[in-house]
Amino acid sequence: MTDATSIMDREYEAQFGDYFALLKPRVMTLVVFTAFVGMLVAPVSLHPFVGFCAILFIAVGGGASGALNMWWDADIDAVMRRTAKRPVPSGRVGGDEALGIGLALSGFSVVMLGLSTNWAAAALLAFTIFFYAVVYSMWLKRSTPQNIVIGGAAGAFPPMIGWVAATGSVSLESILMFALIFLWTPPHFWALALFMRSDYDDAGVPMLTVTHGRPSTRRHILAYTVILAAFAIWLGFTSAGGPVYLIAAIGLNAWFVKGAWEIFRRNEEIAETDNYSVEKRFFKFSLLYLFLHFGALLADAVLRTAGVIG
Template sequence: MTDVTTSYDTEYEAGFGDYFALLKPRVMSLVVFTALVGLLVAPVGVHPLVGFASILFIAVGGGASGALNMWWDADIDAVMRRTAKRPVPSGRVTAGDALGLGLALSGFSVIMLGLAANWAAAALLAFTIFFYAVVYSMWLKRTTPQNIVIGGAAGAFPPMIGWVVATGSISLEAVLMFAVIFMWTPPHFWALALFMRSDYDDAGVPMLTVTHGRRTTRRHILVYTALLAPVAVGLGFTSIGGPVYLIGAILMNAWFLKGAVAIARRDETQAEADKYAVEKGFFKFSLLYLFLHFGALLVDATLRGLGVI
């Protein structure tokens, strides 16, 4: 971690909203939703109280990861327009408080998930926090353009954790839910990096756009989107798939692939002329992509429970 000099207002006292922002609530919403789907589509039922407690502690663990990331990345966040207003670089919360909160919530969430559900799920949650805070934030992010490829695993674990809460084990379905998020992460973030490259340049983060240029990044987006499509559609042929998911996955991945092809065909002159409209559109759709896929799994599970399919 490099030193960051931040000017703290001695008269400002951090409030609940400042500490809550450390937990990256928007990212946490995806963690909660995918973990919930992983739990609900599992073949083993879970008592509602156990299920609620488990999702709560998974959410807390996800928030702990966010706080640890903000503590470590304070120097990077301070020079990036997209992150400069976060609690630590803006001076609303001290780096020490962010670290303390992250460590406390990490221990609390893992222990409580083990007590509420099972220790296999708790161990997977602990590994997820470690992977995001240490493997991704402290190592990959600052050293390799593969940062977001390998690091994407951190965000892919929640549905697997939800599945393990219910079943106590990992199966093909859990692996494929993990794989969908894992393969989705690179094109999602690389699309953002195409029109936010200056941020990564300024912060010295070796994002693919910085190390290999936008032309290479565009090709990589297409390749990873093409690899993602069969994985996402293939999930529909497992025990948790169904007609809603399968039809939705085919349509969404066809649209996603169409967008990736359009990005790959563009050059910087075209992109700058329309202020990266295509890239921004692809990124916005990618935000919906996972929610729609996992929402479709939930719809099929509900229909299956009602005996409709």
């Protein structure tokens, strides 16, 4: 009869799912979708196989960033409730393994994107990985309450990379798609921080709620949301936008600004009484916000291809 204790003492052998989780698949979904839309709305058509390769290697690069981030942040991830079960802090994947996988996938994705599309897109992907792993994870995240503001650029590059993969250059449309994600990131994460502040306190991460308090965070959420709405609607008047996007952007941003205003008007006593229901609702909607905007861009691109709109 096998000794149960000896089985428990054996070293855990990582499974495929553990390594896949290392790549932050939920984040990768947004990376893939926004990069795909950025490539599709570009005025240059790619061969379907080339387009598939571009999206694949952008996704791999996004996964590489996630692995490097998990390697570096293992210590604080272990302290925070929402990240403690990640592969590295939970011990399912070793830190050295995460680093090796991240570096290998980084090099592979950049080289293959350059070979399959162009080196401008590859260089932008390389910079994105570097920005997320080094500038954000290693520097900004633990040193300044502007970590999310500046660090948000890392998640904003995919649609620009998709556009550059198709066209070989940056344009106003790609910059506005970048701005859409860049300006969305702070209110999205600050809303989360309002009702998850203890996590950041425990981990010593200088989130705005920790360094400046919740009232200041509420003001910042409103300010960024208003600016975000302006840029989101501006995108609708470019060649990348169209009637579907413009209508969607006006409606979505009206709701988003309304939610930010409600958050701004609340005090901590009220928020604690209803368990931060307004903040949680705003955060949940923010998860859909980008998908709906880029989905509307995709719809307009399909309608243009079909000749329904000009």
